[in-house]
Amino acid sequence: MSKDKKGDLFDLLFPDKDIISKAEIDRIRAGCEIVQFQKKDIIFKQNTLTSHIMFIKSGLVKIFKQGKNNKSIILKIATPGNFLGLISIFGESTFQYSASAIEDAEILFIDFNTFQSILTNNGKYTTSLLKKLSKENLYVIDRLIAQYHKQLPGKIADLILYFSEEIYHSEKFELPLTRNELAEFAGTTKESLIRTLTEFKNDKIIELEGKKVNIRSMDIIKTLSRIG
């Protein structure tokens, strides 16, 4: 890891230099470590004790809740520049969700006590974190509510919009998940997901070839998302 890269990483971690001091950043820097994860590796597992503060340097991470009959539901895809598992770390003593790398990923592990001591001493930074966390949670709650009473076309339209707008910022992208995972994310079953995607394809709303998606009519997708 070169020095330059470490600089970049800390710019990502603390984008607003006005609310955190050089000394504080150095304390974090001294007690942290970058860990490499490969595609499909588990980063943390539901019900295990929380320990470090984690921050995504690179790679996509899926956050999911595992149910009994080995069915999971995916809550979100976390992207570089975001913390992992913060809500569990602050809210409980164990992780409430699991996290796994959906592509090779680098995660920064920060010593919890160091981080905590900065929080208690720096109200400005803590307030900014409070705001960031609130925004993230609002988003998760809204997605769950939306899924709850939308039917299939609306759910799948939301799914496509999520990847297009939140992850890849493009109308053309490659899905990073299997059909089964996509179903777990959209709140349906593999079969229903496949059928709906196929309908979208037949109706020329999207081009679809394996995992490659190209949105042909963003209007229709947005309408489907809106009317549910």
Added chain:
Amino acid sequence: MSKDKKGDLFDLLFPDKDIISKAEIDRIRAGCEIVQFQKKDIIFKQNTLTSHIMFIKSGLVKIFKQGKNNKSIILKIATPGNFLGLISIFGESTFQYSASAIEDAEILFIDFNTFQSILTNNGKYTTSLLKKLSKENLYVIDRLIAQYHKQLPGKIADLILYFSEEIYHSEKFELPLTRNELAEFAGTTKESLIRTLTEFKNDKIIELEGKKVNIRSMDIIKTLSRIG
């Protein structure tokens, strides 16, 4: 409002005196106001600008999201000793949900700038708030996930457990909501809710007379909640 009562209220607002100073409490006290709401009064409305920090002194408050076809979903029942709308206040500029009193309620309105300045100056208190908010959000997210793939008996068992354990701390209580509201809370329709409650009654799992509930077999309720 007697002085004694105001003392009680601030004990409720700041239960841990070690993390907040007398001076800070006095600043809050100077810039706050208690507002009375009657049953069914709206306390704040979805999509309106956030302004004050609100804290429940007495009364139950329902937090709900209003959909298009004048259907709502109830996210939670907020109880005395808790803040209202914090996630919206920190996460967005407008309220993401609506709140209304389901019984006569007293709400403490705290000046936002005063509160914010205490947060930025007192990292300990902000950290404690971060933890409280995380716990609350985890609970809301968990309820939504649970509802999502439980079927009716599990949903209604959860509903009964919620009132019994979270609100009234008793196996015998009076429902504070109409059947329609209960359905909005459980994630179903009025008809399905009524049918399921009637089944529970016929199966002697609960006694039910109007809004009066008495849980006869907590075991079965918990089993139904668990198996979904």
Added chain:
DNA sequence: TAAACATGATGATTTACATCACCAAAAAAA
């Protein structure tokens, strides 16, 4: 390289629950 397993895809069948229609009782408004 074959065997074992995971993934993608379609068709047929089942079902849980929403929706619709209606009425009685209670509460609110006139």
Added chain:
DNA sequence: TTTTTTTGGTGATGTAAATCATCATGTTTA
């Protein structure tokens, strides 16, 4: 009071999507 509106309740019907079954293709792993 009477009228109107809201709430609680039940039966009949429709349907969206889960489930089940099966197979082709792709990917690990032995």
